[in-house]
Amino acid sequence: MTTSLSQQLVNLLAAALLLIAFAMLSQRRVLSLIRLFAWQGMALGASTAIVAYSTAQHHLYYSAALTVALKVVLLPWILHRLIDKLYVRWDVETLINIPTTMLVGIGLAIFAFALATPISEMASTVTHSTLGIALASVLLSFLMMIVRRKAVPQVIGFLSMENGLFFAATSATYGMPLVVELGVALDVLVGTFIFGIFFFHIREQFDSLEIRHMEKLKED
Amino acid sequence: MEIALVFGIPLLGGLVLALVGHKRWAPEVNALMSFATFCAAALLTAKVVADGPMTALDEQFFVDPFNVFLVALTAFVGFTTALFSRPYMRIEEHHGRVNAARLRLYHSMYQLFSFTMVLCLLSNNVGILWVALEGATLSTVLLVSLYRTPASLEAAWKYFILCSVGIAQALFGVILLYFAAEKVLGPGGTSLLWTHLYDVRHQLEPTVLSLAFVFLLVGYGTKVGLVPLHNWLPDAHAEGPTPISAVLSGLLLNVALYAVVRSKVLVDGALGTGFSGNLMMGFGLLSVVVAAFFLSRQKDIKRMFAYSSIEHMGIMTFAFGMGGQVAAFAGLLHMTVHSLTKSAIFFAVGHAAQKVGTQVMDDIRGLVEISPRVGWGLALGTFAILGMPPFGVFASEFMILTTAMHEHSWATPFLLAALGVAFAAIFRKVQPMVFGETTAARLPHPPALAPVFVHLALVLMLGLYIPPYLAGWYRQAAALIG
Numbered sequence: 001m002t003t004s005l006s007q008q009l010v011n012l013l014a015a016a017l018l019l020i021a022f023a024m025l026s027q028r029r030v031l032s033l034i035r036l037f038a039w040q041g042m043a044l045g046a047s048t049a050i051v052a053y054s055t056a057q058h059h060l061y062y063s064a065a066l067t068v069a070l071k072v073v074l075l076p077w078i079l080h081r082l083i084d085k086l087y088v089r090w091d092v093e094t095l096i097n098i099p100t101t102m103l104v105g106i107g108l109a110i111f112a113f114a115l116a117t118p119i120s121e122m123a124s125t126v127t128h129s130t131l132g133i134a135l136a137s138v139l140l141s142f143l144m145m146i147v148r149r150k151a152v153p154q155v156i157g158f159l160s161m162e163n164g165l166f167f168a169a170t171s172a173t174y175g176m177p178l179v180v181e182l183g184v185a186l187d188v189l190v191g192t193f194i195f196g197i198f199f200f201h202i203r204e205q206f207d208s209l210e211i212r213h214m215e216k217l218k219e220d
Numbered sequence: 221m222e223i224a225l226v227f228g229i230p231l232l233g234g235l236v237l238a239l240v241g242h243k244r245w246a247p248e249v250n251a252l253m254s255f256a257t258f259c260a261a262a263l264l265t266a267k268v269v270a271d272g273p274m275t276a277l278d279e280q281f282f283v284d285p286f287n288v289f290l291v292a293l294t295a296f297v298g299f300t301t302a303l304f305s306r307p308y309m310r311i312e313e314h315h316g317r318v319n320a321a322r323l324r325l326y327h328s329m330y331q332l333f334s335f336t337m338v339l340c341l342l343s344n345n346v347g348i349l350w351v352a353l354e355g356a357t358l359s360t361v362l363l364v365s366l367y368r369t370p371a372s373l374e375a376a377w378k379y380f381i382l383c384s385v386g387i388a389q390a391l392f393g394v395i396l397l398y399f400a401a402e403k404v405l406g407p408g409g410t411s412l413l414w415t416h417l418y419d420v421r422h423q424l425e426p427t428v429l430s431l432a433f434v435f436l437l438v439g440y441g442t443k444v445g446l447v448p449l450h451n452w453l454p455d456a457h458a459e460g461p462t463p464i465s466a467v468l469s470g471l472l473l474n475v476a477l478y479a480v481v482r483s484k485v486l487v488d489g490a491l492g493t494g495f496s497g498n499l500m501m502g503f504g505l506l507s508v509v510v511a512a513f514f515l516s517r518q519k520d521i522k523r524m525f526a527y528s529s530i531e532h533m534g535i536m537t538f539a540f541g542m543g544g545q546v547a548a549f550a551g552l553l554h555m556t557v558h559s560l561t562k563s564a565i566f567f568a569v570g571h572a573a574q575k576v577g578t579q580v581m582d583d584i585r586g587l588v589e590i591s592p593r594v595g596w597g598l599a600l601g602t603f604a605i606l607g608m609p610p611f612g613v614f615a616s617e618f619m620i621l622t623t624a625m626h627e628h629s630w631a632t633p634f635l636l637a638a639l640g641v642a643f644a645a646i647f648r649k650v651q652p653m654v655f656g657e658t659t660a661a662r663l664p665h666p667p668a669l670a671p672v673f674v675h676l677a678l679v680l681m682l683g684l685y686i687p688p689y690l691a692g693w694y695r696q697a698a699a700l701i702g
Contacts, residue, residue, distance in 0.1 A: 119431065202373055
């Protein structure tokens with residue numbers, strides 16, 4: 001594989017990542033959200049593997065394997081189990097103002113590119129042009145967490161933010177040291193478990209997973 | 221060796237208590253483990269005082285004057301809080317607010333939280349520091365919701381979401397830092413080590429580092445509780461069990477600020493301008509002012525002291541932002557005395573709330589009459605935290621204010637006004653709680669008040685006399701970060 005071909009492939013996958021981030025922003029079904037999240041993990045894993053191949057950075061293979069194992073297999077599986085047990089598999093969220101959210105999202109993407117341009121010019125990696133996309137998908141996931149009113153989509157937003165961050169790490173620097181990546185992956189996994197426990201506590205207490213029940217604590 | 225002990229003991233404690241944390245004697249095991257950690261930290265401190273800074277385990281861990289003093293403080297407050305939690309959690313169990321299973325979770329997570337705290341401080345790896353700080357959130361989130369009331373679940377959810385999102389921003393900052401470091405130090409594990417980064421800080425790319433610092437400040441600043449990222453803090457402090465409020469205020473906020481200050485040193489080296497300092501001063505001053513004005517509107521006693529923590533973290537952030545040896549010295553001293561005083565206050569508040577059966581300040585009256593020691597503990601703690609001489613908080617605030625007058629005179633009126641407002645608000649509320657008429661029953665277990673008075677005595681001592689080795693130590697640390 002030549003460098004330019006792999007570069008184009010990485011760019012293609014990066015574009016897919018950004019599209020998926022936008023799709024998640026507007027997706028109402030919990031089930032489809034989990035599917036999108038798994039696809040995002042797949043795009044991330046594939047792009048990491050391509051970078052590993054074209055630059056002969058062997059530690060990136062581990063990173064890619066870790067991404068696929070965690071974000072395509074394990075986390076979606078946990079999420080599927082959770083929505084089954086919580087009986088929210090067929091939940092459809094009423095999102096108001098999808099067009100406005102999308103417009104804000106486009107604004108965020110432009111902002112992310114403007115912020116990342118000076119840095120990606122300095123980067124010597126084959127993937128340097130994708131740093132803007134990585135930052136954009138972090139910000140889009142952030143936006144998703146803000147606009148969602150239910151607990152499960154908020155958590156998926158959080159997990160997809162972590163995807164964006166991993167992508168930023170591979171595009172700017174060929175990945176963080178392995179020990180750090182393992183640590184971050186452990187945190188994400190434990191975090192998801194705790195979120196899962198939490199869902200049950202919340203439902204037991206409020207009979208629903210809507211965040212609006214949990215907006216009582218504020219200054220009066 | 222000592223380093224391995226300091227974080228090995230709480231890790232072991234977490235595992236052991238995960239198995240036996242529900243037993244009748246679990247609180248004693250918890251306190252014993254924390255005591256062992258404290259002893260190990262004392263050994264480590266003695267060694268560093270004798271031999272100077274060192275690294276261990278393939279440079280993955282390091283100790284220098286700045287973090288060793290925080291390790292000692294963290295282990296000490298962790299130990300005294302475990303002592304306080306012994307009768308406190310028994311009383312809570314007696315009141316039916318927790319059961320055996322939740323106590324097991326509580327004890328195990330308490331030790332794991334201590335583990336993450338010392339790991340943050342001792343790790344030489346910027347990435348591991350991040351992992352450990354996120355681990356601190358994960359270990360305490362189920363403790364904030366320990367009572368499973370609607371309010372505590374809401375507080376824990378907010379804490380979890382806000383801190384995780386915040387710290388995700390910090391991860392982006394770490395990635396940018398690694399990106400800049402990799403150009404100088406080459407790829408691989410060593411380019412994320414504080415010691416290596418510190419040596420090459422003048423060669424790091426300024427544009428990248430300034431952007432990295434913004435992300436790091438926002439990320440770790442969420443954990444410090446800087447306004448406007450502070451929303452989780454009052455809720456988490458008010459709704460969780462009081463020992464957790466004490467360690468959140470006394471340990472977690474300090475450790476998060478430690479991460480910010482470490483980053484600032486690197487960024488200052490690379491930029492050679494006051495960019496990072498100005499940002500920290502701005503955030504610090506905003507936190508002080510906003511928190512001071514929120515104080516008077518509080519009804520819940522733990523919530524009020526949580527806002528006071530925001531105010532004091534703001535003062536420290538401001539002090540470290542000013543930079544220079546005196547300000548850094550004062551910031552370190554303030555970290556110490558705030559941590560000791562605030563945890564002492566939470567110990568007293570915890571027992572007071574248990575006695576009266578409420579955290580609503582209007583319903584707490586006449587503590588001196590029901591339990592003179594709780595009452596005086598709260599009164600003295602309040603005096604100390606409000607910066608009354610001769611307590612140590614006065615000394616550190618005085619140094620910060622005089623430095624501010626010298627170097628950034630524009631900020632002084634804001635600081636003075638905020639301190640005045642805070643004084644009026646807290647004093648007005650605490651005075652009738654301590655003195656006044658009351659009707660309250662006795663507690664089923666004798667409260668633990670030794671920690672309160674030990675902490676306050678230390679703060680008093682630091683106000684009157686700082687032992688020469690401690691002062692030397694602060695000076696070394698201040699030279700490192702100032």
